[in-house]
Amino acid sequence: MFTVTRRYTFRLYPNKAQMSKLFEARRLHCYLYNAAISHRKTEYQYFSNSVSYFQQQNALPAFKECWPEYKELNSQTLQATIKRVDLSYNRFFQGLSKKPKFKSIRDYSGWTYPGHSGWEALTEGKHGQVRLRDLGITIRMRGQAKQWGTPTTLTIIYKPYLNQWFASFTVNVAIQETLFASDSELKYQSIISIDLGTETALTAYDGQEFLEVENQRFARGAQKKIQSASKQLRRKKCPNHREKIKASQRWKKARKQVSKLQRKVAAQRKNWQHQVTTEIASRYDIVVTEKLETKKMTRKAKQGSKRSGATPRRCTAQGNAHQVAGLNKSILDVGFGSLNKLITYKIEAKGGLALFLPTLKIKPSQRCPNCGTVHKDWADLSNRYHVCNASDCNFEGPRDRGSVMVMYNVATNQQQGLGTSLSDCGCFSSTDSTKKRKHTGSMKQLGQKKRQKSLLGSSRSSETPTSQKLG
Secondary structure, three states: OEEEEEEEEEEEEOOHHHHHHHHHHHHHHHHHHHHHHHHHHHHHHHHOOOOOHHHHHHOHHHHHHHOHHHHHOOHHHHHHHHHHHHHHHHHHHOOOOOOOOOOOOOOOOEEEEOOOOOEEEEOOOEEEEEEEOOOOEEEEEEEEOOOOOEEEEEEEEEEOOOOEEEEEEEEEEEEOOOOOOEOOEOOOOOEEEEEEOOOEEEEEEOOOOEEEEEOOOHHHHOHHHHHHHHHHHHOOOOOEOOOOEOOOHHHHHHHHHHHHHHHHHHHHHHHHHHHHHHHHHHHOOEEEEEOOOHHHHOOOOOOOOOOOOOOOOOOOOOOOHHHHHHHHHHHHHHOHHHHHHHHHHHHHHOOOEEEEEOHHHHOOOOEOOOOOOEOHHHHOOOOOEEEOOOOOOOOEEEHHHHHHHHHHHHHOOOOOOOOOOHHHHOOEEOOOOOOOOOOOOOHHHHHHHHHHHHHHOOHHHHOOHHHOOOO
16 A cells, blocks of 8 residues: 545535635735735845745744734644745746736635644545634535545635635545556556547557547537627626726626636536546556647747748648647647546556656657558648558558557557667656656745754755745
């Protein structure tokens, strides 16, 4: 048995008195967030000083003396809000996001309890209650977790467009041992390879037969209704906060209608994804798929200047920006990223393995599954049926089926061609602890920093990565 981390979200049902306390706590955390950003900006602008997380954390006691209402809130939640600002600046320094800005109360979702202090989950994974000790309330909640364990953190979330509160728990769940010794020595009993696409949402191959799932196109089906509702929204008096113009009641009503249609599409897609991934996870032990960069795949095409006659920087084989937009919608309608995440954690929950193959090295859509020859002309997305012209190879078949056959052969060490074995292609699994990730400084790293400071007693140990100068 080993432990994995899962996140489960329950809907909260507070009464009027409890809701008033939740709104007040959300308002105070929002003000603290903006105060921390203002502190950093002022120190750098007027004194050229870069403020670290530890400096702002150590200033919290004095802050509470000036603002007594913060004494009622849990100290760890205030530290987590300060840490959220620190994470934002770390991402900005590393070029992963834009410079942090002040947040309106309309855009501030909630706050986090990073430890066990200040709250208690009164549930065994199905419905129950959550107790917030700092606010002195116990709120009824509804929801169900497939696997329950030891809750570690809690995040209270408010969604304004729904006017609903949610409790998001991170839970340490104990799952079974894996069915294999290592990635190079797979003890597979049932293995399946999956290729995600737009024409056919999912094409799978288990060594004997193919499984194809059609793209449901939920967004395309509701596109006319959403466009009609959006047109009605544009005709209403919209808000302008800079000019202090309030939204009309008709605008608010029309905005709710648009949000309702968009939420319905998202719910339909999520329900379909759960049905498909649950069926696959219940039948197979090992899933093989490509390592996809969905964010880069759906990047908006940049139009060239009409005056200079420049071409777009990103385009499809046809080179049309409208077709790029259509392709992006189809990719997002399937949900490549969420499908991979769902199948990964469901396979891991039963003790299985998810293998992610590097697309640039394997080239599954350009490689012949029979002889291993790479055909560059197969890279054209309009070529949906592949025929191998290599000597002594008579392979022909649909593009997606050829891709899943290549991935299956690579996972079972049967694929012909150089660099197609698991050890050569640099394949990694979902349980590989050596995967490279972009760290921006977590609460775990913060704890390590504190322990280092207490052991060494050095003043230099109090510095964090945010001690860089704002550029």
